[in-house]
Amino acid sequence: MAVLKRDGGAPRDAKAASADSSPLARVMREFEELVKGFETGLLRSLEDAEESKPLQLKGGRRDDIRREACRLAISDLSNSYTCKYIRRSLNQAESEGKRVEEQLHNLSLDGSAGDDDDLGSLHNGYFRLYSTELFDLLGQPTELRLGTLRFHKHRSTHDTQEQPSHSQSPWVTVELALNNAFYVADSMETLPYHTFRLPTAPSLQNRGILSRKPEDGGAFPGFDSWLLFTFLGNGCIKLEVPIEMCADVYGGRLRGRENEEVLFWGFFVDDDLEQ
Numbered sequence: 570m571a572v573l574k575r576d577g578g579a580p581r582d583a584k585a586a587s588a589d590s591s592p593l594a595r596v597m598r599e600f601e602e603l604v605k606g607f608e609t610g611l612l613r614s615l616e617d618a619e620e621s622k623p624l625q626l627k628g629g630r631r632d633d634i635r636r637e638a639c640r641l642a643i644s645d646l647s648n649s650y651t652c653k654y655i656r657r658s659l660n661q662a663e664s665e666g667k668r669v670e671e672q673l674h675n676l677s678l679d680g681s682a683g684d685d686d687d688l689g690s691l692h693n694g695y696f697r698l699y700s701t702e703l704f705d706l707l708g709q710p711t712e713l714r715l716g717t718l719r720f721h722k723h724r725s726t727h728d729t730q731e732q733p734s735h736s737q738s739p740w741v742t743v744e745l746a747l748n749n750a751f752y753v754a755d756s757m758e759t760l761p762y763h764t765f766r767l768p769t770a771p772s773l774q775n776r777g778i779l780s781r782k783p784e785d786g787g788a789f790p791g792f793d794s795w796l797l798f799t800f801l802g803n804g805c806i807k808l809e810v811p812i813e814m815c816a817d818v819y820g821g822r823l824r825g826r827e828n829e830e831v832l833f834w835g836f837f838v839d840d841d842l843e844q
Contacts, residue, residue, distance in 0.1 A: 603642035651711040662699035666834035669805040695719040696835030703831050716747040750818040754780040771802030804837035
């Protein structure tokens with residue numbers, strides 16, 4: 570009588586196929602392909618440099634070429650995967666911002682926007698900024714540093730009975746940090762021509778304030794420096810920054826462009842939660 574035996578080949582084949590398709594296996598294949606490509610390029614460069622005589626590579630020299638090819642491949646992979654990670658993080662932030670904006674739009678249509686979201690604590694923390702648009706405009710740099718945004722509410726020390734009516738407007742200052750640059754804005758500096766107020770409830774209306782660098786002695790820059798905010802609620806804000814400001818901060822391919830805004834999404838971080 571024949572004895573039935575388990576076919577051990579199929580599970581092993583399936584396991585091997587699964588291993589070959591794993592993320593680690595894909596990375597290793599990509600690494601080997603990069604090493605091969607860099608190694609070929611380095612060898613070709615040596616051949617071009619020594620075209621007058623046949624290329625004779627000794628074991629030590631070939632090992633040096635292999636090590637250099639591996640170093641270049643690791644650097645290339647690192648940049649590639651860092652870029653993918655940054656892109657994924659920025660996409661998630663943008664998707665959440667658009668979701669909150671769409672939700673507010675739908676609530677506005679039925680007249681219930683802002684009923685359950687009090688914005689009175691905006692000055693008790695800061696907004697962490699994200700921008701897929703800036704990331705793409707700059708060529709997706711892996712060393713990109715975005716920034717933060719903070720609002721401050723102040724009580725005027727003036728006697729309002731002796732001051733013009735515009736002095737009774739709420740006093741708000743803004744701090745914007747982008748990369749290594751720092752901008753400030755003061756709602757009192759544009760009165761009586763322009764009034765900036767923090768909303769008490771979410772709104773699709775954007776609100777602008779003129780910003781400057783604190784080291785410029787109160788002078789505003791020669792380029793557009795109006796910041797436009799849309800307070801969407803749920804700890805989310807939409808910020809539009811003139812591309813001239815971004816060019817002043819980041820330079821590069823942004824220089825020379827004007828009459829455009831770069832879109833940022835900000836998410837609130839409570840100071841108490843940071844401690």
